[in-house]
Amino acid sequence: MITVGRRTRIRPGREADYARIHAQIPDAVHAAIRRAGVERWHIWIDGSTLFHSIDTIVGYARFLEEIGGLGPIDPAWDDIIADLLDDAPDADRILDLVWAMDESGQHGGR
Numbered sequence: 001m002i003t004v005g006r007r008t009r010i011r012p013g014r015e016a017d018y019a020r021i022h023a024q025i026p027d028a029v030h031a032a033i034r035r036a037g038v039e040r041w042h043i044w045i046d047g048s049t050l051f052h053s054i055d056t057i058v059g060y061a062r063f064l065e066e067i068g069g070l071g072p073i074d075p076a077w078d079d080i081i082a083d084l085l086d087d088a089p090d091a092d093r094i095l096d097l098v099w100a101m102d103e104s105g106q107h108g109g110r
Contacts (some may be wrong), residue, residue, distance in 0.1 A: 001039060004060040005095030006052040009086040015048060018084045025077070032073045036066035048086070051095075060094070 010018045022043065033041065037058035044051045056063045072078070085091070097109040 001055050001057065002059045003053060003055050003097075003100075005097065006054065007091075007093045007095055008050045008052065009088065009091040010045075010048045010050060010084055011086050012048060014084045015045065018050075019045065021080060021084065026074050029074050029077055032067060032070050036070065037063050 037056045038054060039057055040053070040055040042053045044053075054060060054063075058066065099109070100107055
C-alpha cells in the first residue's frame, strides 16, 4: 500500500456546498477510482483547506496515469468539482510525510 497526502483548497464561501456535494460521489467515478488502484481515500476539511489521504496499490503517479487513461468518466461531476475548488498555484499540493504509525510500528517520513 502506498499512501499520499494532498492539500486542495475550496473557493471561499463554497465549503458547505463541497461537503454536501462530496458526501457521496457518483457511482461511475467511485468505480473508476477503484479500477485505477485506490483502496482508500479520506478527505478532511479545515476552513477552506481539504486534506486528502489516498491509499493506492499502484502509487499516486500510476493512479493518475490509470485514471487519465479511462477518459472522461463524468464530465458534469468534473465541472461541479472544478467550480468548487480553487485553482491558485499553491492550492493543490502533495504533502510530505513527517511521521506515521501503522501496523508495523512507527516511522519517520519516507
